Amino acid sequence: MKLLLINSEINQADWIRRRLEIENNQVMVIPDWQTGWTMTHQSQYDAVLLTMNIAESNEADLRWTDERRTVPLLLIVSPDTPDNKAWCLESGADDCVGNSVDIRELTARLYALCRRKSGHFATRSxxxxxxxxxxxxxxxxxxxxxxxxxxxxxxxxxxxxxxxxxxxxxxxxxxxxxxxxxxxxxxxxxxxxxxxxxxxxxxxxxxxxxxxxxxxxxxxxx
Structure with a gap:
């Protein structure tokens, strides 16, 4: 998969990128959502991952989930609470996980998003x-x-x-x-x-x- 990861925390972003690349995914890391949103229009990605701290997010961050887009969006949200994850899904995200998600679950959810988008499941077995x-x-x-x-x-x-x-x-x-x-x-x-x-x-x-x-x-x- 070709993935766009929007994450301003360098260490966390690098850890997620390395783990996803082990599974033969291509991962582009962008530190801010404005540049990330522009990148989704310049290149074709299979999915976008956006980390979001609900308490620190501004209105522009929150509206990003409502924009018209063709690429699936998965939010990695903190604090990791059921209310926050439910709010993200209700706001327009295609899927949402907590920031403590296991990398295997994250990968499986990304594949599921791409499967729903393309109508088939194409990945390494x-x-x-x-x-x-x-x-x-x-x-x-x-x-x-x-x-x-x-x-x-x-x-x-x-x-x-x-x-x-x-x-x-x-x-x-x-x-x-x-x-x-x-x-x-x-x-x-x-x-x-x-x-x-x-x-x-x-x-x-x-x-x-x-x-x-x-x-x-x-x-x-x-």
Whole structure:
């Protein structure tokens, strides 16, 4: 997908952009809504993401959702309350999520918006590296054509590694994204589950894909 992200918070915008680009999306980041609105007329985007703090938004920000447009608009709103999200939808947004949304949910909602716009669903259905394949629609995993049975947590850990292939990921980042916590989980939990995956993914293959980078974390790569 070709996406336009309108977000004035540089760190948050960069984090969202990088995560969306991992899924082979093209993301243009614009810091203000006026320029963003102009960009939607200059280039063809599949969807627009606009972050909005309800308390800090002015009338121009709020009217933006009412403008005539052909591109789907998804608002990332804060404070993350049901009333704020309902108000955004009532004001003209095609979809709305809170600012604490999981990146997988955000991606799925964007694909759903594009599906409704185009009438069909055209996106990647698999992630692959070497002879390891993840079928995203079935949530199934294959190595050299042989199906591998994974527990849900093992699957999401593998999926997170695959979504960040070639990038070293720290234990803290894994805990925050796969377990949604970095505080209440035992320190060796990630190591234990990495070993589970290695036994199921790498043990029977001469090509090892899951690697430890001492003092830094883990990475999936050839």
């Amino acid at each position: 698999e992630l692959s590296i070497d002879d390891l394949d993840i079928n995203l629609s079935e949530r199934s995993v294959y190595r050299a054509g042989k199906r591998i049975s994974l527990l849900p947590r093992e699957y999401y850990l593998l999926l997170f590694l695959m979504q960040n292939r070639e990038r070293v990921i720290s234990k803290k980042e894994i805990l925050e994204n796969v377990w949604k916590s970095a505080n209440s989980i035992r320190p060796n939990t990630v190591e234990v589950y990495i070993n589970y995956l290695r036994n199921k993914i790498d043990r029977q293959s001469t090509t090892k894909l899951i690697h430890t980078v001492v003092g830094m974390g883990y990475v999936i790569r050839l």
